[in-house]
Amino acid sequence: MTDIPALKLKNQVCHSLYSATNALIRAYRPVLDQLGLTYAQYLVMLALWDEDTVIIKNLVQRTRFDAGTLTPILKRLESKALVTIAKSSGDSRQKVIVLTPQGKALADRARKTPDNITRQIAMAPEDAQQLKALAEQLYTLINNNLLENDTE
Numbered sequence: 001m002t003d004i005p006a007l008k009l010k011n012q013v014c015h016s017l018y019s020a021t022n023a024l025i026r027a028y029r030p031v032l033d034q035l036g037l038t039y040a041q042y043l044v045m046l047a048l049w050d051e052d053t054v055i056i057k058n059l060v061q062r063t064r065f066d067a068g069t070l071t072p073i074l075k076r077l078e079s080k081a082l083v084t085i086a087k088s089s090g091d092s093r094q095k096v097i098v099l100t101p102q103g104k105a106l107a108d109r110a111r112k113t114p115d116n117i118t119r120q121i122a123m124a125p126e127d128a129q130q131l132k133a134l135a136e137q138l139y140t141l142i143n144n145n146l147l148e149n150d151t152e
Contacts (some may be wrong), residue, residue, distance in 0.1 A: 017138075024121075031116050035109055037082065040065070040073050042110070048083065049107045052099045055088060059097060064139075083108060 002008075009015055025039045032042050047062045048054065056074070059068055074097060082103035088094040104143045118128070 026118060028113075029122055031113055035106060035113070037106075040069075041077055043114075044070070044073050044077065045103065045106065045110070046080065048097065048099050048103065049110075052104075053096060055094045055096055057094065075102070076090075116120075 005011055028039050030037070030073050032039060035042070037045065042061055044059070044065075046069075047059060051058075051062075054062075056067065058072065060070055063070065065073070072085060074085055076152075078085050080102075081100055084098045084100060086098065088096045118125075121128075123131075
């Protein structure tokens, strides 16, 4: 057993974030089950509902999934007839993701998902916005530091 505070699980920011993320995804599960989506598929659909007809490279940037993670998610969404994956007319090396009519219609069914989750969590809107801002700040700091270390 160690008495080093830095090595105590209860003192780890990463563990708190990991636990909170898992709890949030569990909260989404029953709501998303009704839509026939996993949490990752839901995030991709949110990005596509925001901007349809997008190349995979742009979807990678918007969802923050790497291409290796995104590709199987897109294939699964395609098998559910929610999206089509086609070669870009401008560059045959690029693939374009387009919502199908079923994919567009699913947005209407998903409309209340954010409100349902917000109610379920019962977090004050100001706290939720502050948490989101801190999470974005952490994401940016980590990515900037990783980029700096990659160029050294």
